[in-house]
Amino acid sequence: MFESARMPQKMTKKSFKKLEPELREALLAAQLPVIEKQQFSTLILVDGLDGAGKGEAVARLYGWMDARHLVCNAYGEPMDEARLRPPLWRYWRDLPAKGETAIVFGSWYQSLLRDRIYKKIDEDAFEKGLVRIRRFEEMLANEDVLILKFWFVLPKDVQKERLKKVEKKSAGRHVLADWAALKHHKKASETGEKIILETSMGFAPWFVIPSQDPEYRDVALGQTVARSMQLKLEDGEPTSVAAPPVVGGLKRETAVDAIDLTETLEKTEYEELRKKYQDQLSELSDRKSMSKTGVVLVFQGNDAAGKGGAIRRLIRPLDPRIYKVHSISAPTDEEKARPYLWRFWRRVPRKGHFAIFDRSWYERVLVERVEGFAGHDDWLRAYNEINEFEQELTDFGYTVCKFWLAISEEEQLRRFKAREETVYKQHKITDEDWRNRLKWDQYAIAAGDMVDRTSTHYAPWTLVSAENKKHARVKVLKTICDRLDEVL
Amino acid sequence: MFESARMPQKMTKKSFKKLEPELREALLAAQLPVIEKQQFSTLILVDGLDGAGKGEAVARLYGWMDARHLVCNAYGEPMDEARLRPPLWRYWRDLPAKGETAIVFGSWYQSLLRDRIYKKIDEDAFEKGLVRIRRFEEMLANEDVLILKFWFVLPKDVQKERLKKVEKKSAGRHVLADWAALKHHKKASETGEKIILETSMGFAPWFVIPSQDPEYRDVALGQTVARSMQLKLEDGEPTSVAAPPVVGGLKRETAVDAIDLTETLEKTEYEELRKKYQDQLSELSDRKSMSKTGVVLVFQGNDAAGKGGAIRRLIRPLDPRIYKVHSISAPTDEEKARPYLWRFWRRVPRKGHFAIFDRSWYERVLVERVEGFAGHDDWLRAYNEINEFEQELTDFGYTVCKFWLAISEEEQLRRFKAREETVYKQHKITDEDWRNRLKWDQYAIAAGDMVDRTSTHYAPWTLVSAENKKHARVKVLKTICDRLDEVL
CATH class of the missing domain: 3.40.50.300 (P-loop containing nucleotide triphosphate hydrolases)
Structure with missing residues (x-):
């Protein structure tokens, strides 16, 4: 699956420069009425391969939107408060109010994904986990939460190259974990595909973001967020949108091409x-x-x-x-x-x-x-x-x-x-x-x-x-x- | 679960006599526009404990409705044609056209239920089966099929008594299987509850029918069918109805009572x-x-x-x-x-x-x-x-x-x-x-x-x-x- 997303989608710096102001405008035009009308809250889940630049992408999105109504919640290993409560508790705790948007790093998919990659759980337990997530998201959607899920992908060789660069820069700090990620590239990709296949619902769609080219990646993210918020505002119903066919005026190259x-x-x-x-x-x-x-x-x-x-x-x-x-x-x-x-x-x-x-x-x-x-x-x-x-x-x-x-x-x-x-x-x-x-x-x-x-x-x-x-x-x-x- | 459904709900023959003509009228008033408008087809699934009188109830319903647009499909062990194809094939083959209604005996739940009761499959396989059924029904509902699912229940002692009577009458024919069913009363009830809990969706609800009293049972079935068809006609959306609180003007006794x-x-x-x-x-x-x-x-x-x-x-x-x-x-x-x-x-x-x-x-x-x-x-x-x-x-x-x-x-x-x-x-x-x-x-x-x-x-x-x-x-x-x- 997602053959297309691994293709080298490109955007020149020049077209990005031209496009950025329009995109910022579109994002604000979508966000402002959301803030004002307080009909729903928005969760933006950021998942996918290590090294795909999730952090960079979110930083850019953060800069483009009205940051007073946008919060970024990153979840790593749970702290004491959370460890002593059921796993979903910390996500519930941080649920944004209507009108607000939260970017979620390390979502409820993370532990399931990791447990499966490292074979801590078997296929059946993994599938059961997916069913429960599906229900959880369905409930949130029914309760006026717009859930947008992004999966950042990279071809393996690009991931490797990128990690090398990081290693050079940081003189080895923080890189060990990422090299481990590379080792599991195939299993991570497969498990990711399974997750996306099983949990891409009309009310909580996954968007696969080709992340080789940072400009393309960030524009795809921004455009999808703007478009989804707008759609949700218009019909008051859970949005259901496929990956954007055209990013920033560029035709998306697919596997068929x-x-x-x-x-x-x-x-x-x-x-x-x-x-x-x-x-x-x-x-x-x-x-x-x-x-x-x-x-x-x-x-x-x-x-x-x-x-x-x-x-x-x-x-x-x-x-x-x-x-x-x-x-x-x-x-x-x-x-x-x-x-x-x-x-x-x-x-x-x-x-x-x-x-x-x-x-x-x-x-x-x-x-x-x-x-x-x-x-x-x-x-x-x-x-x-x-x-x-x-x-x-x-x-x-x-x-x-x-x-x-x-x-x-x-x-x-x-x-x-x-x-x-x-x-x-x-x-x-x-x-x-x-x-x-x-x-x-x-x-x-x-x-x-x-x-x-x-x-x-x-x-x-x-x-x-x-x-x-x-x-x-x-x-x-x-x-x-x-x-x-x-x-x- | 379903404590109330096992309570001795009663309806006198007299009130049944009075009620029957009204109910027939209501059923036809619901069915005729369905036939005419051809907006959706209806599946009535009949499941539950052996000896609860599912056959009798359906026979009565059959008599009440316009039988030219009603078909009764009973599925036992698959015949050659079906055995050589995937399990769902025979249900697809018999799917009614829009405007038509099919009563389904031995639905897609049957083999899953039986396999679980006789421990041919484990809990995980059972749950996976339920997920797939859920999706199957969701798809049907999205494709304009109204799915009504009835689960007939009996207390164990009543089931036993009833099977004894049948044995007397039939001099032992066909009864062996039913006695086996009695032996598994508890497991069958528990598995049934699990099925109902996991697959009762707004678009394909389960109705639990207390079946001790035949008149109460049949009126509950008929009223629910009439009401659901009418609801579906009115808003054009998948119906979602709880068990009818009042059957034939009688207050339903609940576990709390x-x-x-x-x-x-x-x-x-x-x-x-x-x-x-x-x-x-x-x-x-x-x-x-x-x-x-x-x-x-x-x-x-x-x-x-x-x-x-x-x-x-x-x-x-x-x-x-x-x-x-x-x-x-x-x-x-x-x-x-x-x-x-x-x-x-x-x-x-x-x-x-x-x-x-x-x-x-x-x-x-x-x-x-x-x-x-x-x-x-x-x-x-x-x-x-x-x-x-x-x-x-x-x-x-x-x-x-x-x-x-x-x-x-x-x-x-x-x-x-x-x-x-x-x-x-x-x-x-x-x-x-x-x-x-x-x-x-x-x-x-x-x-x-x-x-x-x-x-x-x-x-x-x-x-x-x-x-x-x-x-x-x-x-x-x-x-x-x-x-x-x-x-x-």
Whole structure:
């Protein structure tokens, strides 16, 4: 998860300089009516990796807002007063009054995170802790507390580099703990992802802040705070906002943008590999152990990226009695009358079978989001609902592979034109395709968010460059073979 | 929990006869617009103890409603089609369309309940199962499914008697399983309570149906369905309703109504016992192991029931440095500006100390509910919030004792008058007391609901007859001594 957040988001000093006054204004414009109306209090939780510059970011935010109504509470190891009371006590003690804002360093997530990283508690105890936090926050939200949670992330190499610098500067002081943090980078990241996945609710959302570039980081923090306060003021309801798609006028680079579209495959090599993996797939699907799993394959991608072609190469080696291809278009009346996942549950294969989805439940957070067919809250909650749906499948022993087939805007144009010019391909291109194309950027952001929020360890996304169709088809085949070979 | 539901609620055949036509009318008046408007579908889950007559109740409901838009789905052991797919698949398959209603026998709770009763899964796995159900239902509710969950309860002796009758009639067929159920009565009841506690959400509430009297049972079911559908139609929002306080015009008897007010104590015996327990309390509170717990004592009860007097006898043997009495009246400005539990969290004692609450957080579901100071949804969610608050305390090693001091309406009148006539007691009686008295029945129902929903194994209520003050004081002292003796 959160692949995008680890990408090198950048902001030049120059654009930061230009942007800062606007941002300060926006923050004050949001905070002042909050102070005046006293309808809710605000908690800003600051968590994430050591070395990501949480302190710096908060210092800047502190300078931007009206500090008379802003308090910063940092929690380390509890002192006597707190140690003799239940763990939540000190957070309750410091809860701000309506109209006020508190920045929380070392929130109620901290001890849970640390205990899990250092294996003081097992997975079940960790999950139970998350459930209780969820309820705690739900109660606060119901009691007019706006909860904004920020998770600061860094790639491991950047974390390392940064810690080195700090070491040099401080001649070794305070750095020991941070080096320990680096050692646990992977476990901390994974545990963090789990926390975010399980406790990102509409009423208390997590925002993942890419922290490589300090200017980008701080603007992302500031903009999110301003926007969330404003939203909460407007509808009087708990806010629910995704990570800001645009920070300071900059397009956010997502994991999908980072797909290397130059990957290619020569014809002879392609034929060889295609045959190899098709044979392997045939063999795998014949195994007796196939009866213990069900295979769910999901194909999403840019229009004209070649989903259909990839699927055709994939089913060729399969016995037609054990697979079904589901092309998902508009829902039927029967489907519209029920929860949106119903149309996919009814297509869940029996064990021993393949279900191949040419488009899928992910349309909820792609076309339905971009075109406004699903309301803001509806597509936002869909990420979790989808994760849970896929977990139901994988917990039952299913294998779920999801492919995002990516092409460039230019390549899409070439393919659209080719379709119009070829008689037997004309049915494949409609006015809607051209209309969607105009919203390329919005779809790119939606796809990035989708990958960030639904690439789980039990059902990961495979990002496929489809600029070269041959490369894409082989990559799809190989990925499925590799996964099945592991499972069967 | 659910003490009230196990009381012998009764309805005469005669009042049932009179009531039935009205109820049918109400059900159809609720169902017809639901069918017509197709805004939501309805799931009616029927769960609870074997032998409680779930089948009979549903048969009656079926007869009362428009059966063309009502389907009854019973789930036993899954058949092949379902066994080869994830457990939730068959429930998804049968999900009704908007406008339609499905009665669900053997819901998604069934296997979890059974696995827990027969110890096939441990407590952690059970809790994890509950979390997933919670999310599943939340998603359905967000997707316009009205979920009503009914839990049918019976006292154990009635269950036994009923199973005997069935055995006679059926000459032993189908009865084996039911006898097994009886054997597990206690575990089934406890597990059921846990389920209800953890999964009773505003958007998918549980209703506990006392099932001793078939007429009462069926009217309670029918009225709740009618009322919930109507509520959902009116505000278009997920309904959240407590158990109906009045079934078929009959006042519901609660656990609080069942307190035996004739209990009494003679003066000499009182003096002896009071001294005995005060000495014991003094000894207990001096123990070294006191530093491992904190003691939270809650006193609630009818006005003039003698909370103050009981507290005074209780603190006498205690070192003043280790206890604090908190008399809870209207919240301060500072308190009003924060979540309602804040004023109690700030009074949570250190370990080794006593905090004694003369009125408490329970005012939320008593006076605030009855007087309308808290909105319907707010006091309804408070039961769970309070349970979680007390769990935070007990998980940290605290001891929580809660006392409900009960007197009769007549005794209260006598005490009110006595207070007015005694100069030094006049300050204890106000106009508000007289006003509250006029709502005696409403307060009685609120108290009953409170005990039903917040008497947990970690923080149980002790119901105390306070008609005789001496009896009450000794009972309070003895209860605290017994609990501390266990703990220390």
